[in-house]
Amino acid sequence: MKHMIFGESHGPAIGVTLSGVPAGIPLDLAEIAFEMGRRAPGKSQLSTARREADEPQIISGFFEGKTTGTPLCALIQNTDQHSGDYSQLKRMPRPGHGDYLGYLRYDGCNDYRGGGHFSGRLTAPLVFAGAVAKQILAREGISVGAHIRAVAGVEETSFLDVPLNPGLLREIAEKPFPVCDDGRGASMQQAILDAKADCDSVGGIIECAVLGLPAGVGSPDYGENVEGLLAQQLFAVPAVKGVEFGRGFAMAGLRGSQCNDPIQVRNGEITLTRNASGGVNGGITNGMPVVFSVVMRPTPSIAREQDTVDLETGENVKLTIQGRHDPCIVHRAVPVIEAAAALAICELLGI
Numbered sequence: 001m002k003h004m005i006f007g008e009s010h011g012p013a014i015g016v017t018l019s020g021v022p023a024g025i026p027l028d029l030a031e032i033a034f035e036m037g038r039r040a041p042g043k044s045q046l047s048t049a050r051r052e053a054d055e056p057q058i059i060s061g062f063f064e065g066k067t068t069g070t071p072l073c074a075l076i077q078n079t080d081q082h083s084g085d086y087s088q089l090k091r092m093p094r095p096g097h098g099d100y101l102g103y104l105r106y107d108g109c110n111d112y113r114g115g116g117h118f119s120g121r122l123t124a125p126l127v128f129a130g131a132v133a134k135q136i137l138a139r140e141g142i143s144v145g146a147h148i149r150a151v152a153g154v155e156e157t158s159f160l161d162v163p164l165n166p167g168l169l170r171e172i173a174e175k176p177f178p179v180c181d182d183g184r185g186a187s188m189q190q191a192i193l194d195a196k197a198d199c200d201s202v203g204g205i206i207e208c209a210v211l212g213l214p215a216g217v218g219s220p221d222y223g224e225n226v227e228g229l230l231a232q233q234l235f236a237v238p239a240v241k242g243v244e245f246g247r248g249f250a251m252a253g254l255r256g257s258q259c260n261d262p263i264q265v266r267n268g269e270i271t272l273t274r275n276a277s278g279g280v281n282g283g284i285t286n287g288m289p290v291v292f293s294v295v296m297r298p299t300p301s302i303a304r305e306q307d308t309v310d311l312e313t314g315e316n317v318k319l320t321i322q323g324r325h326d327p328c329i330v331h332r333a334v335p336v337i338e339a340a341a342a343l344a345i346c347e348l349l350g351i
Contacts, residue, residue: 001136001346003129007078009114009121015075016125018132021061022351023069025136032056035131038173038335039124046177046192046331053079056128074128078121089113091312092319096300098238103311120238120329123336130339133346140349142212144342145169146334148179149293151204152191156184159209159291160246160275166211178334196327199303203239204330206337207293210279210345215287217348218280225283226290229348233340234294239329240337242295246278261288292341296333301325 001021007014033055040054054076061072089112093099098118102110110116134144143166149158156179162168172178179185188204195202218226231243242249251259261272272288279290301321308319326332 001133001343001351003126003343005122005125005129007076007122007125008111008116009078009119010116011078011111013075013077014122014125015056015073016129018061018072018129020351021067021069021072021132022136023067025067025132025139026065027062027067027132027135031135032128032131035127035134035335035339036124038178039127039332041326041332045196046189046326046328053077054124056125072132074125076124076128088319088322091310092308092317093311094300094319094321095306095308096297100311108311118238120326120333123237123333123339126237127335127339130335130342133339133342133351136351137212137342137345140212142210142345143169144208144210144338144345145173146178146206146208146338146341147172148177148185148188148330148334149205149207151188151328151330152195152202154184154188154191155205156181159207159289160278164209164211164289169209169211173335177331192328195298201299201302201325201327202330203296203298204328205293205295206330206334207291208337208341210290210341213279213285213287213290213345215285218284220283224348226280226285226348227283227292230290230292230341230344233344233347234292234337237294237333237336237340239296239299239333240294241297243292244278245280245290245292247276248278248293251276261286294337296330299326299329 001018003016003018005016036054056074056076058074061068061070089099097115099112102116102118149156177185177189192202218224222228227245234240234243247259259276261274261276264271264273272286275288275291278292279285279288305318305320308317310317
């Protein structure tokens with residue numbers, strides 16, 4: 001199952017086409033709407049003021065409540081664009097954004113309004129594709145869920161340190177600010193509001209778990225390597241700047257005895273007693289939950305004056321960005337990371 005995302009932030013619509021979707025899969029449209037709502041903008045002071053309904057219109061591959069086996073295509077209308085806010089970006093690319101690289105890659109023909117195809121707006125169709133993938137995986141007893149592990153240095157407990165089950169993942173998904181510990185979540189939200197008041201932005205860490213994968217799935221080779229397939233999908237999400245599995249980068253300060261996962265027989269089955277490796281060894285699942293984290297950079301569009309270059313004159317200039325932007329995208333990106341993971345697991349399983 002492959003997907004192709006299309007459209008631009010300020011074009012008439014954005015969308016996705018999924019090819020290779022199995023025929024006869026009943027899709028729960030209410031569940032898809034729930035996933036879309038988790039990512040949708042304009043819900044609080046923590047997010048951009050742009051308001052979009054994000055109601056996907058399925059235009060092919062779905063008939064009488066089931067997938068047909070032909071390409072599944074969904075359109076999402078753009079209805080709240082303020083394109084004039086971005087007129088200066090045609091000449092003055094934003095530091096930290098894809099503006100300048102889009103200009104180079106597409107010979108100056110890129111749609112610069114709102115970031116065009118480089119915008120986080122394009123994660124909406126990714127969430128649709130991921131919602132479909134999640135429903136397919138659920139038929140195999142596999143669930144995917146994530147939480148905000150950290151924002152602006154404020155951290156909460158890792159999935160590696162709590163008992164995981166599908167019910168917990170669903171409970172977190174239904175929260176407007178998806179954390180395990182609501183007290184820590186309140187501190188994270190305050191950090192976001194503090195940055196916003198200072199005309200700045202903050203980043204954070206999203207931790208995701210895949211439950212229900214048996215041991216022995218994957219390969220040490222590139223094509224079916226569990227970590228490789230996940231990383232490829234995750235790095236395609238805007239603002240992701242790092243991926244780690246299990247204890248990940250913390251292992252640099254640990255010893256082997258702290259990183260190895262002891263193997264035992266329990267109730268006649270071989271299992272691991274901890275999960276420092278995040279459920280993967282040698283590119284293959286080891287039967288524990290697959291747990292990984294991604295680093296989301298602070299939103300590059302901030303209200304402070306910044307240094308850039310005028311592409312027409314070649315001169316150094318000052319840029320003050322206009323428009324509506326998120327002071328933090330971490331909380332809205334949680335369902336996006338889940339979507340990318342679900343699509344990667346479908347690919348891993350040959351769906």
